Amino acid sequence: MAQSTLAQEPQVKIERSGDKVTARIVGHWTAEHAELVESFAAEIGAEADQHHVIFDLGEVQRLDTLGAWVLDRTRHELGERGQAADFANASPEQQILLDEVAYRGFQEQPKARHSKAMDFLVDVGKSMAGAGKDLVDGVAFLGELVSALIRVVVHPRRFRGTALVNQLEQIAYRSVPIIVLISFLVGCIVAQQGIFQLVRFGATPFVVDLIGILVLRELALLLTSIMVAGRSGSAFTAEIGSMKMREEIDALRVMGLDPIEVLIVPRILALVIGLPLLTFISSIAALSGGGVTAWLYGDVSPDVFLSRLREAVSMNTFLVGLMKAPFMALVIGIIATLEGLAVEGSAESLGRHVTSSVVKAIFMVIVLDGLFAMFFAAIRY
Amino acid sequence: MLDRHHLPIDRNREVVIRVRGVEVGFGDRTILNGLDLDVYRGEILGFVGASGQGKSVLTRTILGLVPKRAGTIEVLGRNLDDLSPSERRLLERRWGVLFQQGALFSALTVKQNVQVPMREYLNLSDRLLDELAMLKIEMVGLKPDAADKLPSELSGGMIKRAALARALALDPDIVFLDEPTSGLDPIGAGEFDELIATLQRTLGLTVFMVTHDLDSLYTVCDRIAALGEGKILAEGPIETLLASDNPWLRSYFHGKRARAAMASDS
Numbered sequence: 001m002a003q004s005t006l007a008q009e010p011q012v013k014i015e016r017s018g019d020k021v022t023a024r025i026v027g028h029w030t031a032e033h034a035e036l037v038e039s040f041a042a043e044i045g046a047e048a049d050q051h052h053v054i055f056d057l058g059e060v061q062r063l064d065t066l067g068a069w070v071l072d073r074t075r076h077e078l079g080e081r082g083q084a085a086d087f088a089n090a091s092p093e094q095q096i097l098l099d100e101v102a103y104r105g106f107q108e109q110p111k112a113r114h115s116k117a118m119d120f121l122v123d124v125g126k127s128m129a130g131a132g133k134d135l136v137d138g139v140a141f142l143g144e145l146v147s148a149l150i151r152v153v154v155h156p157r158r159f160r161g162t163a164l165v166n167q168l169e170q171i172a173y174r175s176v177p178i179i180v181l182i183s184f185l186v187g188c189i190v191a192q193q194g195i196f197q198l199v200r201f202g203a204t205p206f207v208v209d210l211i212g213i214l215v216l217r218e219l220a221l222l223l224t225s226i227m228v229a230g231r232s233g234s235a236f237t238a239e240i241g242s243m244k245m246r247e248e249i250d251a252l253r254v255m256g257l258d259p260i261e262v263l264i265v266p267r268i269l270a271l272v273i274g275l276p277l278l279t280f281i282s283s284i285a286a287l288s289g290g291g292v293t294a295w296l297y298g299d300v301s302p303d304v305f306l307s308r309l310r311e312a313v314s315m316n317t318f319l320v321g322l323m324k325a326p327f328m329a330l331v332i333g334i335i336a337t338l339e340g341l342a343v344e345g346s347a348e349s350l351g352r353h354v355t356s357s358v359v360k361a362i363f364m365v366i367v368l369d370g371l372f373a374m375f376f377a378a379i380r381y
Numbered sequence: 382m383l384d385r386h387h388l389p390i391d392r393n394r395e396v397v398i399r400v401r402g403v404e405v406g407f408g409d410r411t412i413l414n415g416l417d418l419d420v421y422r423g424e425i426l427g428f429v430g431a432s433g434q435g436k437s438v439l440t441r442t443i444l445g446l447v448p449k450r451a452g453t454i455e456v457l458g459r460n461l462d463d464l465s466p467s468e469r470r471l472l473e474r475r476w477g478v479l480f481q482q483g484a485l486f487s488a489l490t491v492k493q494n495v496q497v498p499m500r501e502y503l504n505l506s507d508r509l510l511d512e513l514a515m516l517k518i519e520m521v522g523l524k525p526d527a528a529d530k531l532p533s534e535l536s537g538g539m540i541k542r543a544a545l546a547r548a549l550a551l552d553p554d555i556v557f558l559d560e561p562t563s564g565l566d567p568i569g570a571g572e573f574d575e576l577i578a579t580l581q582r583t584l585g586l587t588v589f590m591v592t593h594d595l596d597s598l599y600t601v602c603d604r605i606a607a608l609g610e611g612k613i614l615a616e617g618p619i620e621t622l623l624a625s626d627n628p629w630l631r632s633y634f635h636g637k638r639a640r641a642a643m644a645s646d647s
Contacts, residue, residue: 031552034505064552069516093585100583106515348487
């Protein structure tokens, strides 16, 4: 295949007789030798000055679409300059190919042009409209969810207990190890940095207040919500999205089953039950991490840690963290479901919506936490 | 169109794909068991077989996507097992593949898809790159405005055509088509068959076509090979297969749908 490429290189032999120029095309006029083919073709065009050009294909060994295209293009360009140009001695196969490629100019498709500033404004407008639509969709979906919940309460037989238990296992039970691990580590890190700062004021024991309040009010909940949004929210979008893609949701609907009741109520209930449980576990893990670090770095022994902790935190510190959890669960669940239901036919669309589900859920969890912080500060709880 | 049914099969014609004693299996399941097959230069070979019998497996084995346990495969006179990686790359330039779902790169436009193999293997000027891509796109019957579309914006038939344009990008000697007309409506499928026959004549292609479409078998295939029980059950022009007394072939070619295809063809 590769051997003796030199012998097969394209060549052109130009002969003049009277007012005719004969260009004898020799060798392989194929895509492998594209550069040579193009330069020889240009040479023919240049040599041809005002004569009748004949392309003699009698000695061509191979001709492919590229060779035929370039030859026909040259012939066409000569024709445009008012010169006659013809092919001679083409084999039937070569003639078919030449006819098939038949040179014509390809016009560039006109592209719509916009100014950059205009594009930017359009993007901003679109994303604002998108955010507004997300909010409206979210509220509408919350309404649907509540009405489905009421139907389930009125007809308890329609409640899917097995699905709920299964989802609780997936969402809560299976994420315990990872949540315990990251909470413990974050507890350690916060305690360590706290000690480094507080030791300058000789106030090392206050690290217990720092950890206790920070973990119980904010950190445990945020860590858990973000973890659950990444782990369960994405799984949730992917499951519902792939069911949507394969028309399984439509199949449920035509069987007279309500997809919200069957698929979504158990998942969101499992989130609402599971997230507070996980938040509690996360709090304990983070406090333990803080305790261990305080002991190692700040010489705060465990019994001192525990007694200071009892003074530092009150019941409401603990409850503030815990009572936010179901709201976070609801936000994560609603975003994940809406993104899942928005999936269209393709796998790319599924991937896009899973990503956007996680990003939106984490964003909303943090925004909501900020609103809660302002609210609890306002009511001095 | 020339009558393809009565082309004489010349046993001296050049064999471009020679499969001998190929055995392929997954785990303890043997799919192909000592399969022999010849594909001659310039023919359109239709490859049929019941679902799950390994039609796609054979195609993928020839292409080197599935490892084989035994046997030899020669393509264009070269044993695939003896090739060095660089020889293999040279060989791969000489075949084009149309995958069942098109397998167009979703991030690229149709034109860029066609240009991928050209950019990779050929040294073309920008002008020629654009012109050749547009030429291939027109050759497969797509409108020029399809060139700047993304695969997600195309219909099923357009995806098949665009994928065929990509398969033809390097002027291959052999084209593998995996169920080219599946998922197309009968009119679209008929047009696609016509297109394959036309391109086969103009470009002198050898076409290896896995298909279930009886109309394709009747209208464009020079020869048909039927796969069953890991071997070739029968091969030859359609008359040979019609005359076969293998039960699967009988029900395949003499069922209601087959009779309808035969009636519409004659």
